[in-house]
Amino acid sequence: xxxxxxxxxxxxxxxxxxxxNSVRVTLPNGVIDPARAADLWDRYLAEWQVADxxxxxxxxxxxxxxxxxxxxxxxxxxxxxxxxxxxxxxLILGNPVANRKDPVRVAEEMALxxxxxxxxxxxxxxxxxxxxxxxxxxxxxxxxxxMWEAIELIQKAWTTxxxxxxxxxxxxxxxxxxxxxxxxxQPAPPVWVTAMTPxxxxxIADDNYVIASFLTGYEGTRKVFEAYRDRVAETGRPxxxxxxxxxxxxxxxxxxxxxxxxxxxKLMWYVKANKVPFEFVQPPGYTPYFARxxxxxxxxxxxxxxxxxxxxxxxxGIVFAGSPSTVRGQIEKFYEKVGGFxxxxxxxxxxxxxxxxxxxxxxxxxxxVRPRLDDLFTAHPVAV
Amino acid sequence: MLSLVDSGSGTVVGSVRGENVLLxxxxxxxxxxxxxLHGAEGREADExxxxxxxxxxxxxxPSHPGFGLSPRPDWCDSVDDLAYxxxxxxxxxxxxxxxxxxxxxxxxxxxxxxxRECSRIGxxxxxxxxxxxxxxxxxxxxxxxxxxSRAELDSRNYADPAAGPGDLALAPHEDVLHIxxxxxALALYGWEPYLHNPRLRRWLGRVHVPALVIWGAQDGxxxxxxxxxxxxxxxxxxxxxxxxxxxRAQIEQPDTLAELVVEHAA
Numbered sequence: 001x002x003x004x005x006x007x008x009x010x011x012x013x014x015x016x017x018x019x020x021n022s023v024r025v026t027l028p029n030g031v032i033d034p035a036r037a038a039d040l041w042d043r044y045l046a047e048w049q050v051a052d053x054x055x056x057x058x059x060x061x062x063x064x065x066x067x068x069x070x071x072x073x074x075x076x077x078x079x080x081x082x083x084x085x086x087x088x089x090x091l092i093l094g095n096p097v098a099n100r101k102d103p104v105r106v107a108e109e110m111a112l113x114x115x116x117x118x119x120x121x122x123x124x125x126x127x128x129x130x131x132x133x134x135x136x137x138x139x140x141x142x143x144x145x146x147m148w149e150a151i152e153l154i155q156k157a158w159t160t161x162x163x164x165x166x167x168x169x170x171x172x173x174x175x176x177x178x179x180x181x182x183x184x185x186q187p188a189p190p191v192w193v194t195a196m197t198p199x200x201x202x203x204i205a206d207d208n209y210v211i212a213s214f215l216t217g218y219e220g221t222r223k224v225f226e227a228y229r230d231r232v233a234e235t236g237r238p239x240x241x242x243x244x245x246x247x248x249x250x251x252x253x254x255x256x257x258x259x260x261x262x263x264x265x266k267l268m269w270y271v272k273a274n275k276v277p278f279e280f281v282q283p284p285g286y287t288p289y290f291a292r293x294x295x296x297x298x299x300x301x302x303x304x305x306x307x308x309x310x311x312x313x314x315x316x317g318i319v320f321a322g323s324p325s326t327v328r329g330q331i332e333k334f335y336e337k338v339g340g341f342x343x344x345x346x347x348x349x350x351x352x353x354x355x356x357x358x359x360x361x362x363x364x365x366x367x368x369v370r371p372r373l374d375d376l377f378t379a380h381p382v383a384v
Numbered sequence: 385m386l387s388l389v390d391s392g393s394g395t396v397v398g399s400v401r402g403e404n405v406l407l408x409x410x411x412x413x414x415x416x417x418x419x420x421l422h423g424a425e426g427r428e429a430d431e432x433x434x435x436x437x438x439x440x441x442x443x444x445x446p447s448h449p450g451f452g453l454s455p456r457p458d459w460c461d462s463v464d465d466l467a468y469x470x471x472x473x474x475x476x477x478x479x480x481x482x483x484x485x486x487x488x489x490x491x492x493x494x495x496x497x498x499x500r501e502c503s504r505i506g507x508x509x510x511x512x513x514x515x516x517x518x519x520x521x522x523x524x525x526x527x528x529x530x531x532x533s534r535a536e537l538d539s540r541n542y543a544d545p546a547a548g549p550g551d552l553a554l555a556p557h558e559d560v561l562h563i564x565x566x567x568x569a570l571a572l573y574g575w576e577p578y579l580h581n582p583r584l585r586r587w588l589g590r591v592h593v594p595a596l597v598i599w600g601a602q603d604g605x606x607x608x609x610x611x612x613x614x615x616x617x618x619x620x621x622x623x624x625x626x627x628x629x630x631x632r633a634q635i636e637q638p639d640t641l642a643e644l645v646v647e648h649a650a
Contacts, residue, residue, distance in 0.1 A: 025531070134531050139575040141568060142461075279531055284567035290385045293564035296534075298553040 005051035065135035082117030094124030141285030242342035264321030269351020413438025423488030436642035450569030481506030540604030600629030
């Protein structure tokens with residue numbers, strides 16, 4: 001099992017919830033105190049350094065026009081982490097390639113970060129969250145098709161070394177693709193793709209990419225991983241190793257259960273502060289029209305965690321929290337229930353979880369949870 | 385889920401690379417042929433207007449690919465495709481002097497048809513059409529219908545918001561499925577550039593048939609000033625402002641609009 005510390009790098013100092021319509025897309029950036037934002041970035045970077053010192057890997061992501069994430073340019077932060085961490089693998093999960101107009105630029109950015117980090121980069125691709133299609137003017141229809149064309153173009157850009165090739169696809173057109181520099185890792189950096197539903201798994205399995213699922217709990221995650229395994233079996237390939245499967249959960253480890261739960265309660269900001277109106281949560285085309293119709297009729301979305309308590313979220317496998325032995329037990333149980341997985345993405349900072357609390361959570365996990373889990377699960381080599 | 389039309393219930397409107405394009409086409413009335421191109425409301429929501437037109441015309445009202453109960457071939461993803469599809473259909477039926485009435489998004493489609501080829505079109509009527517750029521680069525000519533609440537959408541689409549679908553939790557399921565499917569199609573065809581073609585306005589001078597541009601005086605999606613600019617761009621076009629109507633003027637003032645169409649076609 002590999003472990004990855006992740007913070008979404010929020011700007012949590014927001015006006016009272018009842019006074020704003022949305023934390024995404026429309027919240028004016030005048031809310032930001034730039035000096036405070038700069039300080040927050042110092043501490044978030046320091047927390048990834050702590051994770052590295054503790055032997056954990058690091059993970060970052062990218063969002064746009066939202067108070068929940070101050071990183072609209074993941075490659076910039078990845079490049080910094082490439083220089084201020086020593087051993088950690090650096091995972092971007094992910095590049096929202098259905099929303100990026102120029103996949104070749106993404107291929108270049110990833111190649112550069114791979115060099116800067118001396119081959120420690122893991123490249124994740126995501127379709128992009130529904131809230132962002134307005135903020136980045138990205139058509140919410142056929143996003144999955146666009147994401148896959150972008151991934152194929154990026155892969156070809158990384159692995160073509162005999163001069164320019166041309167690409168005239170449905171979504172992207174390029175005359176002379178010949179990226180300089182090229183990645184350090186050969187033939188290409190490892191690739192991850194997220195999937196929140198079983199329907200997305202087959203295509204990821206076909207390329208043998210790592211499949212990552214976010215906050216989907218025991219049941220949702222089991223179904224997604226099973227769809228990947230089924231596809232591999234159907235296509236006559238050997239059973240995939242655990243290192244093809246990743247899961248992200250909100251995680252806080254304390255010395256005691258009480259301390260662990262207290263930390264997790266602060267992490268809950270991530271789900272509780274996500275006030276977004278329907279028109280940004282479910283833009284037309286992002287989900288099948290009949291699913292959106294259910295939303296229009298007022299049915300609760302499967303990813304609307306706002307009404308759930310911490311206890312509910314722990315019960316569903318969306319939060320791991322408590323003392324080291326409790327957290328170990330929760331992760332073991334998760335491993336059993338989903339048929340095994342090899343990467344745990346630890347969302348260990350959110351909202352008002354302060355720096356010292358975040359660092360304590362990371363250290364406690366690294367010192368008291370990880371070694372026992374390593375005894376149970378083979379610590380597979382991370383590069384793929 | 386909605387049951388889309390199939391080869392039994394649908395109408396073949398054309399063939400592209402050897403594959404038939406099948407649409408849900410509603411025909412009613414008698415008289416000269418009138419091609420009615422719906423907007424985001426969908427063909428079904430224009431019933432009163434369609435019935436009023438049917439007293440004087442043979443109304444042919446397709447649901448565009450991806451809207452209503454019409455399937456959408458994967459290749460069909462632009463307003464250009466729709467314009468060519470319908471022009472081809474008029475040609476195949478060997479129709480002449482067709483009255484083409486385009487409503488909002490359908491008005492954009494009708495305008496794209498007319499700048500390409502007017503030989504089978506007798507009269508053109510555009511009702512609160514989108515499709516052109518009028519203001520400066522920082523002027524939002526067309527309200528972002530994908531970024532506002534349902535209540536605001538109703539209040540902008542209708543002079544009297546009660547004319548709209550209202551609280552969708554209380555609306556018939558079938559209607560909500562139609563709304564969701566129609567909005568997905570609207571996003572497909574009109575997301576970027578947003579509900580317009582930057583090149584269309586410069587070619588509107590190619591519309592060589594008598595044109596009438598009708599505007600709901602209370603249109604909260606696209607202003608009457610935009611409508612006047614639209615009419616000014618089409619040689620000889622007449623502009624009519626209709627009181628008591630929002631963006632979807634045909635829903636709130638079906639009889640007034642039908643009378644204007646009859647008068648224009650005479």
